[in-house]
Amino acid sequence: MRFRGARLRRGFSTGRLAELIGVERHTVSRYEAGQFAPTGEHLNIAAKALGFPPAFFLGKDIGNLSSEAISFRCCYALPATVRAIAIGSAMTAVAFHQQASQLLSLPHTQLPNLSNKLPTRAANMLRDRWDLDQVAVPRLLPLLEERGVCVFSLPPDSVAADSFSFRFAERSFIMLNTSKSRGDQRVDLAHELGHILLHPNGAVGDAACREAADFADALLMPAEQMKALQSVPESIDQLHKAANDFGVSELALARRLQALGMLTERKYRRLRLEVANMETNASDEDVTSERSVLLASIFATLRARRITKQKLATTFCIYPRDIDELTFGLSGRKEHGVSNAPTTIRPRLELVRTPG
Ligand SMILES: [Zn+2]
Known part of the structure; x- marks a missing residue:
């Protein structure tokens, strides 16, 4: 395949x-x-x-990934070419992962079975189980990687498909649309985690997506914490600050406040308009962006074995540009920033085979 x-x-x-x-x-x-x-x-x-x-x-075989096995958003409205290129990107990510897992021992899958739970209940159970008692769930991407979920970046020619997830050989994969803001990427990660936990057999369609969205809201913006807010953000500045505290986009927070009956429809619409006209501040996005710790560690481990960027292409049988596009551009980067990242994990990767 x-x-x-x-x-x-x-x-x-x-x-x-x-x-x-x-x-x-x-x-x-x-x-x-x-x-x-x-x-x-x-x-x-x-x-x-x-x-x-x-x-x-x-x-090694990378299976025959079909559209039905993927949690595409607006699947029916997605042009066939966009869908095909996105499936091809996913299959390339599987090929990369297979090669990495032949070289290194990667984290095992440790995800609870929440498939029969309602989305909000599932999100609350997960917060309990993963000890996520702070207001903002810390960096979500490394948290998922630690539990065996593989997260790759969607190449620029695939972003029209938007973030999606799928399963291959007992492992869950997320393809993340990194052209979005940090807050939106976190909402996407939580949404795809919702699909992974609630729909392990690959349910697609609008109803499944609504459940995943409810799960994401409850995970990142739990109702109790929203209701415990000292004041409901009503100006754009207040909304911006509160959105930063929760690590979500302003729009996601406003939508959540409205859904919980904490913002009137009129105020919600006004804020939504203001958010649309807001200038994004790219400088604070970069510092706090969700980034892969696992992929950075894979490259650092191989670099320590003198596998240069060019040699990576031979090791993974994928050309450098494709590797870069799938791996958040981390393949050529020194480990700078990873060692002091405030994350729960620093995977210890052991070589199981010397790359030839
Ligand atoms: Zn969805």
């Missing part, structure tokens, strides 16, 4: 790829189904056309 993953990643149809290789269209379908392997020459042409090293196609 690596053939399909690479083809989708570049938004190629089977027909277009067949034409480039110089074979019949059904031949490409048969490569993808694993019914027979391309000749060395055809493989090289395909690899070049798709921008993947030939070795990528020879790696």
Whole structure:
């Protein structure tokens, strides 16, 4: 299925790829189904056309991810090409993860079974179980990684699909839209965590998304804490401060206040308008952005083994630019900022095999 993953990643149809290789269209379908392997020459042409090293196609199976297994938002309204490229990105992330897990021992999955719980109840149970008693849930991304969820960044050509999650080989993956503000990324992470915990069998559709949204609200902005606010933010400045305290976007907070009956419809609309006209301050976004600690540690561990950025491409059988786009641009960065990040985890990664 690596053939399909690479083809989708570049938004190629089977027909277009067949034409480039110089074979019949059904031949490409048969490569993808694993019914027979391309000749060395055809493989090289395909690899070049798709921008993947030939070795990528020879790696371990990465399954056949289907649209139905993915928590796409507005799935039905999503153009087929956008969906295909997003699935290809997800399959490339799986290929990266498979290679990383062959080299290093990665955190095991430790997620509670909350599939039969109502969203708010599930969020409260999770806050209890994970000891999240502070107002703002601390950095959510490393918290998820510590529990075995793999989080990758959506490449720029896939962000139109927006953040989504899926399961592969007993592991949950989140593809995060990093073009959003920090607050929105946290809401997205909590939303996808909602899907992972509430819909482990991959329920998609509007009803499932509403449940995931309720879960995210209850996790990041619990009703008791909202009601305990000394004053309900009514000006844009107050809203901005309170949103920062909860680590969510102003819009998410205003929506939550309105849903809890703490803001009138009129005040909510006025704030929403003001938020739309607000200038975002990019400088404080950067400092506090949710970022992957696990991926940074993977690269640091490999760097310590003298695996340079160029050599990473050989190790992962994925070209540097694709690795960078999937991994928050962390592959070439020194570990600066990771060691003193206020996070609960610093994964200790042990090499299980020396990269060849
Ligand atoms: Zn959803």
